[in-house]
Amino acid sequence: MSRTADRPAQGEALSRAVWEVLAHQGLEKLTVRAVAAAAGCTTGLVMHRFPNRRALLLHARELLHEKTRQRVERLEATAATPKEALRAVLRQGLATDAETATESVVWMGFLAAAVSDDELIAMHRRNNRSWRERVERLVASAAPGWPQARTRSVALALITMAEGAAAFAAADPAGYPAADQERMLDTALEAYGLI
Amino acid sequence: MSRTADRPAQGEALSRAVWEVLAHQGLEKLTVRAVAAAAGCTTGLVMHRFPNRRALLLHARELLHEKTRQRVERLEATAATPKEALRAVLRQGLATDAETATESVVWMGFLAAAVSDDELIAMHRRNNRSWRERVERLVASAAPGWPQARTRSVALALITMAEGAAAFAAADPAGYPAADQERMLDTALEAYGLI
DNA sequence: CCAGTCTCGTAACGAGCGTTACGGTAACAC
DNA sequence: GTGTTACCGTAACGCTCGTTACGAGACTGG
Numbered sequence: 001m002s003r004t005a006d007r008p009a010q011g012e013a014l015s016r017a018v019w020e021v022l023a024h025q026g027l028e029k030l031t032v033r034a035v036a037a038a039a040g041c042t043t044g045l046v047m048h049r050f051p052n053r054r055a056l057l058l059h060a061r062e063l064l065h066e067k068t069r070q071r072v073e074r075l076e077a078t079a080a081t082p083k084e085a086l087r088a089v090l091r092q093g094l095a096t097d098a099e100t101a102t103e104s105v106v107w108m109g110f111l112a113a114a115v116s117d118d119e120l121i122a123m124h125r126r127n128n129r130s131w132r133e134r135v136e137r138l139v140a141s142a143a144p145g146w147p148q149a150r151t152r153s154v155a156l157a158l159i160t161m162a163e164g165a166a167a168f169a170a171a172d173p174a175g176y177p178a179a180d181q182e183r184m185l186d187t188a189l190e191a192y193g194l195i
Numbered sequence: 196m197s198r199t200a201d202r203p204a205q206g207e208a209l210s211r212a213v214w215e216v217l218a219h220q221g222l223e224k225l226t227v228r229a230v231a232a233a234a235g236c237t238t239g240l241v242m243h244r245f246p247n248r249r250a251l252l253l254h255a256r257e258l259l260h261e262k263t264r265q266r267v268e269r270l271e272a273t274a275a276t277p278k279e280a281l282r283a284v285l286r287q288g289l290a291t292d293a294e295t296a297t298e299s300v301v302w303m304g305f306l307a308a309a310v311s312d313d314e315l316i317a318m319h320r321r322n323n324r325s326w327r328e329r330v331e332r333l334v335a336s337a338a339p340g341w342p343q344a345r346t347r348s349v350a351l352a353l354i355t356m357a358e359g360a361a362a363f364a365a366a367d368p369a370g371y372p373a374a375d376q377e378r379m380l381d382t383a384l385e386a387y388g389l390i
Numbered sequence: 391c392c393a394g395t396c397t398c399g400t401a402a403c404g405a406g407c408g409t410t411a412c413g414g415t416a417a418c419a420c
Numbered sequence: 421g422t423g424t425t426a427c428c429g430t431a432a433c434g435c436t437c438g439t440t441a442c443g444a445g446a447c448t449g450g
Binding site for chain 2: 105132
């Protein structure tokens with residue numbers, strides 16, 4: 001090691017730069033040079049840390065998943081009741097402030113990029129299925145008496161609603177204010193008897 | 196005019212080629228050459244029909260919206276009751292077969308491309324708001340007695356759910372079979388008292 | 391039948407891309 | 421202090437991109 005040489009920290013900084021470019025410039029401008037500029041370094045460092053551009057994107061994708069997973073587990077652990085846990089976990093999936101809106105844009109960028117990348121689409125499916133299972137588990141805890149079919153259908157309705165709302169709000173923040181999204185979530189939870 | 200020279204038909208064929216590339220190769224490979232290859236012509240024709248690549252994308256985006264709008268209006272006109280109209284319109288927004296799954300991938304590709312294109316994002320917002328208003332109108336017809344706030348919240352829950360389901364199913368068809376999506380839709384409509 | 395116009399394939403341009411090669415410099419071992 | 425190693429900025433490579441220029445051929449009006 002020499003100079004700075006904190007490998008994991010640099011990898012994370014570069015991944016943050018990937019998110020930033022993806023959020024503010026889009027997939028088409030997500031170049032190694034743009035990432036390097038956003039990270040305040042040169043392409044030399046980027047290519048020194050990662051064997052190629054794809055590896056950089058895959059790392060950034062994985063890190064984004066890990067970040068949201070930790071946030072969700074924290075929310076789940078500190079919730080007072082199963083119903084509150086469910087609500088908190090779904091709520092963080094909405095795009096109700098600048099940070100979560102950015103995350104939603106980045107998430108969609110990765111999904112769009114996955115169309116032509118087998119490894120990215122595999123990562124998406126793995127992460128998405130674990131997300132779905134988590135919410136099914138939370139719904140089952142909040143409504144223990146339900147038959148499995150209802151638990152699964154309601155959980156599916158909830159995760160797709162949250163994802164769609166995040167996408168809409170990220171693409172049109174003025175049209176989908178935070179209050180509307182939260183009222184929508186509460187309306188849905190109440191309709192399903194989960195509040 | 197000479198040679199073939201059916202301008203609107205060629206524009207539509209090229210837009211179809213845009214969708215095809217976007218669906219099967221992704222945004223990163225959506226090049227003028229790839230579109231020309233998918234349309235079975237050369238870049239010469241493409242650049243003869245459209246002043247530049249952006250105009251081609253904008254036209255393809257507009258045509259996609261027009262296509263789904265016509266389909267929705269047909270469904271709405273032929274439905275027996277307001278509740279059936281609502282269900283049919285929401286159902287077509289899911290990704291329950293190869294065609295609608297492809298449409299969902301293309302739709303997401305355009306949304307991802309809109310991050311760095313003011314005109315694309317403006318088109319998205321325009322189309323999305325009219326879509327939202329349509330569903331609000333359908334919900335109001337299906338449940339005439341509701342206060343406006345409930346109508347708006349339920350409509351929002353329904354369109355975001357449909358959009359999220361289409362995105363999830365398009366990215367992971369095996370994980371989100373058509374039957375699951377339809378059961379989810381019926382579960383939601385029933386929970387809201389719209390069936 | 392001929393001049394003129396439209397169509398569109400071909401070929402090339404400059405810009406920007408991912409990636410590679412190289413070298414100067416900082417950090418450590420002894 | 422000196423040799424060795426790892427770090428990373430610089431510069432260049434070959435390639436593909438969007439776009440432009442040009443010309444051959446098909447059509448049309450007179």
